[in-house]
Amino acid sequence: MLENHKLERLNALAAKKKSENISSEELEELKGLREAYLKNFRSSFRKQVENTKVIDPEGKDVTPKKLKRIQQNKNNKN
Template sequence: MLEKEKLQRINALAAKKKAGSINKEELEELKGLREEYLENFRSSFRKQVENTKVVDPEGNDVTPEKLKRIQQEKNTRE
C-alpha cells in the first residue's frame, strides 16, 4: 500500500498543477508518484481478482476457466 504521505504529496502536486504553479521538477515527481500508485493499485487488484471464486445463485462454482488456471498455477486453488 502506498504510504499516506505519498498520497498527500500526489494530491498537493496535482493541486499545484491544476493551479498552474507547478515547476518541471515537481511535475516529474508527480509523474513518478502516480506511476508508483498505479503499479501498487494494479498489483493489489490483480491479487484480489486471483483470489476470487464466482458462485451462481444455486451455489455452483462458475469461476472462468482462465481464472481457475491462474489460481492453480499460484496454488491458491485445488
C-alpha cells in the same frame, strides 16, 4: 502499499497543477508518484481478482477457467 506521505504529496501536487503552474521538477515528481500509485493499485487489484470465486444463484462454481488456472498455478508454487 503506497506510504501515506507519498499519497498526500501526490494529491498536493495534482491540486497545485490544477490551480497554478508547477515547476518541471514538481512535474517529474508527480509523474513518478503517479506511476508508483498505479503500480500499487494494479498489484492490489490483481491479487483481489486472483482470489475471487464466482458462484451462481444455484450455488455452482462458475469461476472462469482462465482464473481457475491462475489460482491453481499460484497454489502449486506455494
